[in-house]
Amino acid sequence: MKNGTTRRGLLKAGLVGGAGLAVGRVHAQVAPDPAITELQPWQQYLGPGVDAAPYGVPSPFESHVVRRNVPWLTADSVSSVNFTPLHELEGIITPNGLCFERHHGGVAEIDPGMHRLMINGLVDNPLVFTMEDLMRFPRENRTYFLECAANTGMEWRGAQLNGVQFTHGMIHNVVYTGIPLRLLLEEAGVRTNGTWILPEGADASGMTRSIPMEKALDDCLVAFAMNGERLRPEQGYPIRLVVPGWEGNMWVKWLRRIEVGDQPWHHREETSKYTDLLENGQARRFTWEMDAKSVITNPSPQAPITHGPGPTVISGVAWSGRGSIPRVDVTLDGGVNWVQARMSGPSFDKSMHRFYHEFDWDGRPLLLQSRAHDSTGYVQPTKDQLREVRGENSIYHNNSIQTWFVDENGQAENVEVG
Amino acid sequence: MNKVALSASALLMGIAVTAIAQETPAPSLDGGYGLGRTALPEEIAAWDIDVRPDGLGLPVGSGDVWTGEELFVDYCSACHGDFGEAVGRWPVLAGGFGTLEGEDPVKTIGSYWPYLSTVWDYVHRAMPYGSAQSLDDDQVYAIVAYLLYLNEVVEDDFTLSNENFTDVVMPNQDGFFPDDRAEVEFPLFIQDPCMTDCAESVEITMRAAVLDVTPDTAEDDGAAEQPTAVVEEAAAEASGPDPELLAAGQDVFRRCSTCHQIGEGAVNRAGPVLNGIYMATAGTREGFRYSSVMSDAGAGGLVWNDENLSAYLADPRGFLSGNRMAFQGLRSDEEIAAVIAYIRATGAE
Structure with a gap:
């Protein structure tokens, strides 16, 4: 393997002894194993104390487990994507630092004290919430995958990228803690002709997507935590929209505003992007759900x-x-x-x-x-x-x-x- | 089959049990929780900038194609090219007609975008890249008019305004239809699949290794770590400039870094590499396509000393009219001093 870590080198060395034996224990040890017979430094010397890493990080032997970018895919890293190392993960939860990133104007670094969420448009009472206000609403904990609609998008014409991280790594799976969007919309009082919402991000791309009201009231969350801690900046700190089962682009990060309207807005990310061009030159739009x-x-x-x-x-x-x-x-x-x-x-x-x-x-x-x-x-x-x-x-x-x-x-x- | 059915039902029970623990929804309260406050009209006006195909949200204003061309060359061409043909992998904005059914579709405003309002909304909310919402409404109308002209939707004497906006019909308006996967694909894919002897033989028809486009992981790591290392080194130099000034400069430089790279491994992007720019002759970075005014200024002897750099960074357009740097300028002398210190330290050759 390309990055040839020590751990893998050792595994490879072990292969020689095992090859060819079909039954019984595959490894016949010829000489005593120095990992056992020699005193190792960690057996002898004291390790770091409790505060050596106030925010813990993985073992240095796992330093190859990182998100990776494919530089030729995009013009610039501020509007780009990197990929979750799926081949290094176990279970179903993606660790926060390994969740793939997709930004359209870089990571917005937001002071939560300066962050506001506005609800306006076809509502009885347009509202502004501070983070403190939001933390007083009832919360829910839900585990959802977020997959970019473009995941595996480089593989349409044939096998292209040689690694599951690159072919399938635009996905992560996280336990979210958030406020049901329904409660916030009820607070503002959606008018009967309010059939769509437009969530908007506070970042320099001002990300917007149109979402039908039915979905907004069904299972969407305004999340402030992932896997038990506050959202990471690159995942929308201090709040992001969670749109379960639907394409990742709709999960607006750095959420600052939700407008209620009576028709979709047809903004950039739902017309020029995230529409699916078919062979006859016609394109599907509003393909929100992620297929199995x-x-x-x-x-x-x-x-x-x-x-x-x-x-x-x-x-x-x-x-x-x-x-x-x-x-x-x-x-x-x-x-x-x-x-x-x-x-x-x-x-x-x-x-x-x-x-x-x-x-x-x-x-x-x-x-x-x-x-x-x-x-x-x-x-x-x-x-x-x-x-x-x-x-x-x-x-x-x-x-x-x-x-x-x-x-x-x-x-x-x-x-x-x- | 029995075994399968059994394990499936056991699994469903498992889901049901988990669901009970998880599915108690957060309660609604009659009349609401009384949290938050009423948004003021000025606050809504400041944030509610979105525009819809029917024109809802468009401000009063107008702009013509020729004004738009000047603005486009100044603010947009560094990434999108003078005629929307694009630089590098930045988006192509014009042309591409008749390509949607081909092997290499070129999806531009003219060939693909269904509504003009999308262009206005996006240019206004997110462009120029790295200086979002810095254009006034008339400037946005003018740039959108120029984009229509580049895409052969209007003639060169056209003026776009809130009055005639919804009269403009985009060429590919009818090129979209709603998601029909449920009708077209579900009948094909909701079927019991074959489990045994499903094919006579299987051959490999394509291999990713032949293409060799996967990033080399070792090299990637180096490139990703370099800029930080350089910054840290620069900041750690005891005999060098004030670390606080450098830190402030590094912060200011984030606004520059959309277009400019600096330090080891830096390459030209929308703007030239800034290594060695201090005291260099203007317009001479190898491999970068400068505006003619910048090249001419260098040939005329313009050198990036403190005085010239300060004046340029304070007002790029005012200092050298017609140059391509799409940046508004730095407001304070402190910011300028800090960023020059940072550029000198980090880009020293």
Whole structure:
């Protein structure tokens, strides 16, 4: 692997002893292991005290676990995206510092004491809230995935980026604490002709999106915390909109205003962007819901199999903007034969799910795929099925089945099969 | 099949149990919680700047194509090119007609955007990039008029105003339809999938490694860490300038960094690299496309000493009319002194 960490080097070294043995313990130790027989510094010397890191950070041996950017994708890092390292994560929760970032005018650095939320438009009483006001409303805790509509958007025409972080990393899954938007709208009193809202960000791009009132009153939150702590600046501190199951661009960060209106605004991010151009030159608009999707995170190009044949764990994630994921299928042969994966961990609506498939690898090359089924019965389509309907120009909403080719050495590559 | 059904129902029970713990909604209160305060009309006016296709939200004003061209060259062309053709990967704003059905669609204001109000709203709320909401309403009308002209929607004698705004029809207004996935795709994808012997053979048809466009992770790390390291080094220099002044300058420089890079590894972007700019001759950074007035000023002997830099940063347009730097200028002498100190320290060659 490219970044060749010490940990991986050690794993690779272990492979030599194990290769070729089909049964029993695969490692026959020839000489005593110095990790056991030699006194290690941490066994002998005292470590740092309790306040060495008032805000804790991961082990230095995990320093390769970071968000990464694809510089050629965009003109400038202030209007760009980086990617969640899915191949390094476990369970269903994304740590706050690893949640992918997408900004349109850089990260707004906001003093919460100077932040206001305004509700205006078709309401009986236009209102202004301070952060202190907002903290007096009842709150809810909900776990939701946020996926950028452009996630996997570089793969429409074929296998392009060689790593699950880059093909699928525009997603994170977080426990939000927030105020139901319904309560704030009730406070202002939405008039009967108020059928749409326009949330607006306080950043230098003044992000806006039109959202139908039905969704706003259903399950949207004005969130101030993620995974138990205040939002990170890059995720909208001090408040962001949570629009469960719908494309990430609508989850307006640094939320400063909500206008109520009687028709959509057709702003930049819902016309020139986030519309899905089909082969006939016509474009779908208001494609809000994220279709069911899954991907195998391990092995994958950034996380090859380093242990050789024998017991092997396939791990992956699945999610749907329309409900939960009761089932994921996995194939080792590019889709000829499938088996049901084992689901593990909490299953919430519109949240990420974790699946595993354990098998005894015989060392032959693999063509790995996963296929999500959501609670509505929708089954994740193949790339060809999706291209049949949408062509190759739609950029957004590519939820097709991903294939990894794993060679006899365990190296993995992003491929397409036919 | 029984086994599958059993595990599925067990799973559903699991969801139901979790749901009970999670799903008690935050209660509404009759008459509301009485929190917040009434928004004043002036406050709503300050923030409610959005514009809709039917013209709701448009302020009174007007601007013509020629005024728009001058403004566009000054404020927009550094990223979008003089004619909306774009520099680097910044958005192309004009042309692209007839490409939407092709292999490489060019989605511009003329070829793709359905409504003119979107252009007005976006230019007004978010442009010029890095100096949002600095244009007055007539300037926005003029720039939008020029964008219509570049896209062959109007002639060069056109003046756009709130009066004639909704008469303008964009070429691709009818190019959009509502999400129809439920009708078109659900019948195809809501089906029991094949589990065994689903294909006779499977071949690899394309490989990402052949393309080789994935970022090299090791190099990425270096590039990402460099600017911070340089700043820290500069700030840590004991014999150098006042650290507080440098910190203030670094803060001011954030406004410059939309277009300018400085320090090790800096490259030309919308603006030239600023390494070694102090005491350099104007308009001479290699590989950067300057305005003719900037190149001429350099040829005429303009050097970026304290006096000239200060005057330029205070009023870029006033100092050198027709140059391309889309920046309003720094208001205070303190900010100017700080940012010059920062540029000198960080960009020393």
